[in-house]
Amino acid sequence: xxxxxxxxxxxxxxxxxxxxxxxxxxxxxxxxxxxxxxxxxxxxxxxxxxxxxxxxxxxxxxxxxxxxxxxxxxxxxxxxxxxxxxxxxxxxxxxxxxxxxxxxxxxxxxxxxxxxxxxxxxxxxxxxxxxxxxxxxxxxxxxxxxxxxxxxxxxxxxxxxxxxxxxxxxxxxxxxxxxxxxxxxxxxxxxxxxxxxxxxxxxxxxxxxxxxxxxxxxxxxxxxxxxxxxxxxxxxxxxxxxxxxxxxxxxxxxxxxxxxxxxxxxxxxxxxxxxxxxxxxxxxxxxxxxxxxxxxxxxxxxxxxxxxxxxxxxxxxxxxxxxxxxxxxxxxxxxxxxxxxxxxxxxxxxxxxxxxxxxxxxxxxxxxxxxxxxxxxxxxxxxxxxxxxxxxxxxxxxxxxx
RNA sequence: GGGCAGGUGGUAGAGCGGUCAAUUACACGACGCUGUAGACGUCGCGCCUUACGGCUACGGGGGUUCGAAUCCCUCCCUGCCCA
Numbered sequence: 405x406x407x408x409x410x411x412x413x414x415x416x417x418x419x420x421x422x423x424x425x426x427x428x429x430x431x432x433x434x435x436x437x438x439x440x441x442x443x444x445x446x447x448x449x450x451x452x453x454x455x456x457x458x459x460x461x462x463x464x465x466x467x468x469x470x471x472x473x474x475x476x477x478x479x480x481x482x483x484x485x486x487x488x489x490x491x492x493x494x495x496x497x498x499x500x501x502x503x504x505x506x507x508x509x510x511x512x513x514x515x516x517x518x519x520x521x522x523x524x525x526x527x528x529x530x531x532x533x534x535x536x537x538x539x540x541x542x543x544x545x546x547x548x549x550x551x552x553x554x555x556x557x558x559x560x561x562x563x564x565x566x567x568x569x570x571x572x573x574x575x576x577x578x579x580x581x582x583x584x585x586x587x588x589x590x591x592x593x594x595x596x597x598x599x600x601x602x603x604x605x606x607x608x609x610x611x612x613x614x615x616x617x618x619x620x621x622x623x624x625x626x627x628x629x630x631x632x633x634x635x636x637x638x639x640x641x642x643x644x645x646x647x648x649x650x651x652x653x654x655x656x657x658x659x660x661x662x663x664x665x666x667x668x669x670x671x672x673x674x675x676x677x678x679x680x681x682x683x684x685x686x687x688x689x690x691x692x693x694x695x696x697x698x699x700x701x702x703x704x705x706x707x708x709x710x711x712x713x714x715x716x717x718x719x720x721x722x723x724x725x726x727x728x729x730x731x732x733x734x735x736x737x738x739x740x741x742x743x744x745x746x747x748x749x750x751x752x753x754x755x756x757x758x759x760x761x762x763x764x765x766x767x768x769x770x771x772x773x774x775x776x777x778x779x780x781x782x783x784x785x786x787x788x789x790x791x792x793x794x795x796x797x798x799x800x801x802x803x804x805x806x
Numbered sequence: 807g808g809g810c811a812g813g814u815g816g817u818a819g820a821g822c823g824g825u826c827a828a829u830u831a832c833a834c835g836a837c838g839c840u841g842u843a844g845a846c847g848u849c850g851c852g853c854c855u856u857a858c859g860g861c862u863a864c865g866g867g868g869g870u871u872c873g874a875a876u877c878c879c880u881c882c883c884u885g886c887c888c889a
Contacts, residue, residue, distance in 0.1 A: 441842050462841075500841040515840060543843085556843040587841075639841090667841065698841035719842045726845040727838090742835080772845090773834095780845045 418712030426579035466498035474575035482577030495578035503587035506544035566610040583611035597643040635662035653684035681711035725783035744769035757789035
């Protein structure tokens with residue numbers, strides 16, 4: 405029995421309305437999942453997050469393994485108890501850190517690379533990194549067995565394999581966990597991306613194997629988990645290459661995971677990502693929930709939902725908030741601008757969030773300029789409410805549609 | 807009245823003959839942020855110019871020098887000490 409129940413499918417697009425069932429309650433999809441890497445949504449209490457309406461949140465395996473340590477979290481009764489969040493939790497496998505502490509550091513790029521270093525306008529062959537403008541020394545070393553990380557905190561060495569990632573994630577005790585993968589860089593060429601993808605596939609099999617032997621998870625207070633254990637998502641890779649993406653979709657989609665994550669480099673421009681989604685969606689089993697890893701700019705959401713994505717996680721709304729950018733209809737609003745100091749209006753008059761109901765642009769500008777922590781807090785509450793509201797509208801629209 | 811120490815860009819504070827439109831920090835401004843090494847980063851910040859470059863500048867004035875924020879004289883101002 406699967407964890408996903410489709411309530412309604414759009415006739416015109418691949419969009420689905422559904423619920424993901426976990427031991428800590430359901431997630432109404434399509435859904436945005438706020439990211440709380442270190443078992444905390446930066447700046448918000450869980451009560452604030454509940455008031456915003458988030459069904460679930462996502463934490464990070466690598467970060468929690470390093471600090472405070474997954475064994476500690478386990479001793480404290482698991483992530484839910486540790487962070488006082490009784491709704492569903494996801495954990496990312498650490499696969500993204502293979503990228504963010506590796507190629508991303510080295511090349512100075514992100515998942516969606518619209519800026520290429522130096523003269524390079526295209527791909528990067530393996531070993532060619534030194535010709536690009538190297539930003540910093542990478543902290544990872546990848547082998548068939550797994551990935552050696554040098555801790556970004558103290559430089560100490562750590563080795564994470566697919567088996568280790570699963571074990572850490574079991575200790576953490578999230579409801580929905582991810583297979584360990586390598587998130588490749590948009591600068592990687594076809595050959596490297598292909599070899600990496602094949603390895604990610606082998607790692608996927610190893611994750612499933614390690615996962616099989618795990619004991620059923622004890623149920624939380626929410627509705628019973630239909631599968632009586634954590635749910636494991638596999639991750640599709642393949643960069644921007646059509647044959648690789650399709651191959652990965654078929655392999656990961658049929659491996660016996662509970663859900664499918666779509667990860668990796670999403671190309672140079674936005675349209676690349678939509679192309680990738682269109683390639684892989686027809687190849688994925690309908691009954692499995694699909695998660696688009698790390699994507700969540702408002703402008704990306706609707707198209708991805710129509711392409712058939714069920715859930716999204718993204719650091720952008722929370723990070724942007726901390727950096728002084730409020731999400732508004734059609735773009736962003738810079739909270740730090742001096743001219744805001746004389747503006748009595750809220751960020752958005754039509755917004756129903758706590759921040760907009762109670763505070764002016766003037767006050768927010770003051771808080772940010774003064775370096776008061778309340779600024780990022782109020783901005784985070786606004787941005788997450790904005791995302792939640794965006795998805796609520798998408799769900800309502802799907803529910804009403806024919 | 808006498809002695810000493812100082813006056814540098816929005817602020818603090820380097821520089822003490824050429825490499826100085828002037829280190830650095832803060833402030834200010836613009837931009838960026840997509841599975842969080844991020845309440846962060848990049849850039850700008852005398853004037854004109856897209857740029858090359860030009861112009862005006864280190865309290866005021868006057869000198870020395872090929873060349874002065876840097877040396878000399880003088881005036882003004884500030885702080886401390888003695889009368």
